Each structure stands twice: as C-alpha cells, then as structure tokens.
Amino acid sequence: MEGSVRKIAVTAASLAVTAMLAANGVASASSPHANTSGNAATFRACMVTDIGGINDRSYNQLTWLGMQAAQAAKPRLITSVYLPSTSSADYARNIAAFVADKCGIIVTVGFLMANATEAAAKAHPGRRFAIVDCTYRSGCLTGRKLKNLDQLAFNTVQDAFLGGYLAAGMSKTDVVATYGGKHFSTITIYMDGFWDGVQYYDRQHHAHVKVLGWNEQTQKGIFAKSFVDVGAGKRIANSLINDGADVIFPIAGGTGLGSLSAIRSADASGRRVAAEWPDTDGCFSIAAFCKVFLTSVTKGIPTAVEDVVLAGDNGSFGRIYIGTLANGGVALAPYHDFANRIPAQLKARLARVAAAIKSGKIIPATKSPV
Numbered sequence: 001m002e003g004s005v006r007k008i009a010v011t012a013a014s015l016a017v018t019a020m021l022a023a024n025g026v027a028s029a030s031s032p033h034a035n036t037s038g039n040a041a042t043f044r045a046c047m048v049t050d051i052g053g054i055n056d057r058s059y060n061q062l063t064w065l066g067m068q069a070a071q072a073a074k075p076r077l078i079t080s081v082y083l084p085s086t087s088s089a090d091y092a093r094n095i096a097a098f099v100a101d102k103c104g105i106i107v108t109v110g111f112l113m114a115n116a117t118e119a120a121a122k123a124h125p126g127r128r129f130a131i132v133d134c135t136y137r138s139g140c141l142t143g144r145k146l147k148n149l150d151q152l153a154f155n156t157v158q159d160a161f162l163g164g165y166l167a168a169g170m171s172k173t174d175v176v177a178t179y180g181g182k183h184f185s186t187i188t189i190y191m192d193g194f195w196d197g198v199q200y201y202d203r204q205h206h207a208h209v210k211v212l213g214w215n216e217q218t219q220k221g222i223f224a225k226s227f228v229d230v231g232a233g234k235r236i237a238n239s240l241i242n243d244g245a246d247v248i249f250p251i252a253g254g255t256g257l258g259s260l261s262a263i264r265s266a267d268a269s270g271r272r273v274a275a276e277w278p279d280t281d282g283c284f285s286i287a288a289f290c291k292v293f294l295t296s297v298t299k300g301i302p303t304a305v306e307d308v309v310l311a312g313d314n315g316s317f318g319r320i321y322i323g324t325l326a327n328g329g330v331a332l333a334p335y336h337d338f339a340n341r342i343p344a345q346l347k348a349r350l351a352r353v354a355a356a357i358k359s360g361k362i363i364p365a366t367k368s369p370v
Contacts, residue, residue, distance in 0.1 A: 042077055045070055046080075046081055046098040047063060048082070048091065048094040056253050057280060057286050058280065060110075063107060065301075066303065066305025080309070085113075091113050091117075105309055107130045107131070107308070109132045111134055111185070114134050118146070121148050127148060128312050129150070130150035130305075131151060133152070136151065148318070150308050150321070151320045151321070152323075153321065153323070154301070154323035155329070158364065160192070160297050161200070161357065163276050163295060164194035164200075164211075165198070166350055167249065167276060175212060176209060176211055177245035178190070178191050178249040179223065180223045181251065182225060187252075192364075194297075195215075210244075213240060216366060224255045228255060229258070230258035231258055233257060233262075234258035234262045237263055238262045246271070246272060247275070247294060259275065260292060263275050267292055274293070275292045280296060281298055282296045282333070294335070295333050295338070296333035298332070299323060299329065300330065308321070322368075
C-alpha cells in the first residue's frame with residue numbers, strides 16, 4: 001500500500017499548480033480551440049467538465065491533471081483543452097463542439113454526463129471517447145457497449161473500507177458519519193465501503209461504533225442533493241456533530257467544503273472532530289483544512305486519464321480500467337497532521353487489513369458496482 005500511497009500523494013501535490021494554470025487561462029475555458037502549449041500539436045485531447053467545474057477539488061480537477069500530464073508526456077504531439085459545463089444543458093453542446101473540432105479523444109466526467117457521452121459516441125463511431133467514474137456494469141451507461149467509449153472506474157469500496165476502519169479506531173464517541181452529494185452509485189460505493197470498514201472493525205474488536213448518515217442494508221442515508229451547496233454541507237455536518245459524530249466523511253464535492261468549515265469550528269472549540277476526504281488528498285487540494293483531515297480516500301484518476309489519452313494517441317482503444325488497492329488505482333493518503341496521533345498499533349492493523357484486501361483474504365461485504 002505504501003508505494004501506491006506515495007504515488008497518489010505526489011500526483012495530488014500537483015493539483016494546486018494545475019488549478020492555478022487553469023485559473024490563469026493557460027487552458028481557456030471559453031474556447032475549445034485553446035492550445036495550452038503554444039505549439040501545433042497533432043492530437044487534441046479534449047475534456048468536458050461536469051457542473052462542479054475544473055477546480056472542484058475532486059474528480060473534475062483530477063481528470064484535468066491527467067489531461068495535462070498526457071500533454072506534458074508528449075508536448076509536441078498532444079494538446080489538452082477543456083470546456084466547462086455550468087448546467088446539464090451544456091453537456092451535449094460542449095461534446096458536440098469538440099466533435100466538430102475533430103478532437104482525437106473526448107473525455108467526460110461523471111454519472112450526470114453518461115447519457116450525453118453515450119449518445120455522442122454512438123452517433124460518431126469514428127471518434128474516441130472516455131468517461132471517468134462511469135461504467136456499463138454500474139448501470140451508469142445503459143445502452144449497448146460501444147467500442148469507441150473507454151470506461152474509467154475505481155473500486156472505492158476497498159479504500160473506503162480502510163477509511164471506515166480507521167475512523168472507527170480513532171473515534172472517541174463511538175459515532176462516525178458519512179453523507180453524499182446525490183444518490184449515485186459512484187457516491188454510495190464510498191459510503192458502502194466506509195460502512196463495511198466500520199462493521200469489520202466492530203467485529204474484530206468487539207466494539208459498537210455507530211455510523212450516521214448511511215445504512216448499507218437499506219441503502220438510505222443523508223444526501224445534500226448538490227455538489228456545490230456549501231451551506232448544506234455546513235448544516236449537515238453540524239447536525240452530525242450534534243448527534244455525536246467525531247469523524248465525518250463527506251462525498252459531496254464542493255458541498256463538503258461547508259462540512260470542513262463546521263468541523264474546523266467544532267475542533268477549535270474543543271470538540272475534537274476530524275474529517276476524511278474523497279478522491280484527492282485533501283491536504284494538497286484543500287490545504288487550508290489539512291489540520292482536520294484524518295486521511296483521504298483517494299482515486300488515481302490522473303494516471304488513468306493520462307494513460308487513456310496516450311493510448312488514444314497511439315491508436316489503441318476500447319479499455320475498461322478499474323482502479324483497485326492492488327494496482328494502485330485507489331489508496332489511503334498519508335496521515336499528515338494526524339501521523340503522530342494515530343496509535344502505531346492501529347496503523348499496523350490497518351496495513352494488515354489493506355494487505356488482506358489486496359490478496360483477497362478480506363472481501364468487503366459490498367460488491368463493487370464498477
């Protein structure tokens with residue numbers, strides 16, 4: 001696990017630089033014709049963001065980092081550009097713009113973009129597409145499998161299991177919590193894994209740690225109904241804290257920033273509340289909140305996206321990538337400020353659990369939908 005953790009941590013460390021470049025117009029958000037390298041590259045790698053935007057500190061930002069990495073690998077051949085989506089009405093329009101622009105590959109992001117992406121790939125079989133966090137197996141894509149549509153997904157049941165185990169081991173109140181932005185399989189897979197990890201900890205240590213915000217058995221829980229509503233995130237976190245939760249795991253994109261604010265305020269007042277963050281290493285993507293992060297449950301989206309863009313440039317296509325603990329596609333981030341606060345015995349147990357998941361000795365109760 002340590003090798004993959006280091007790799008993802010180094011990748012995540014570049015997020016701030018990438019966000020700064022995008023914000024400064026290095027990759028124009030207003031024109032699909034932007035050339036970020038200033039050369040006449042022959043292969044255009046084109047990304048359409050979800051409504052969370054290029055600086056969502058989550059999968060859009062990670063996807064863009066992978067696009068930029070592919071360009072950096074072949075700067076004379078590949079140019080990476082993106083178009084932002086501010087509403088669902090933008091998805092098909094932005095994809096169509098890139099089809100007209102004759103992009104070598106069009107990369108889209110997330111569950112909400114599935115229909116528009118699948119329709120475009122079906123209508124243009126000679127074009128190459130890839131979608132992040134979406135597969136036929138998960139039910140995100142629903143039509144006939146298309147050979148020109150790559151699927152990049154991540155078995156976050158596995159690393160969220162570790163996050164749940166760690167949260168249970170660190171909780172002083174015996175109450176932890178998670179909630180989602182919307183009820184999508186790519187969100188609930190995290191929540192299921194977190195739940196599984198807590199239950200496993202309870203069985204192994206005869207504990208009784210309660211999970212608020214999600215019940216794997218009923219598949220019901222708390223959802224903000226948004227990935228950008230910071231106020232909702234703050235209200236949800238304050239409610240969970242008032243109900244005793246001292247570790248909270250929001251899987252809600254920008255909405256989760258409100259939860260981090262509530263957690264930091266509670267921690268400052270002496271209530272000792274911590275957070276776990278999804279997708280990216282929060283200490284790099286949201287450095288201002290690093291002190292509240294127990295860990296982050298990460299996806300290797302940049303590497304997967306870089307690989308699919310480079311594969312498209314080479315003329316090969318038609319892949320289904322599933323990131324796991326074993327291949328380094330998912331991992332727990334370093335503990336940062338909590339490194340000396342987590343007992344050595346708990347760290348050792350967590351490492352053994354990770355190894356057992358990799359080897360198949362431990363199989364989380366939830367079967368990955370990806």
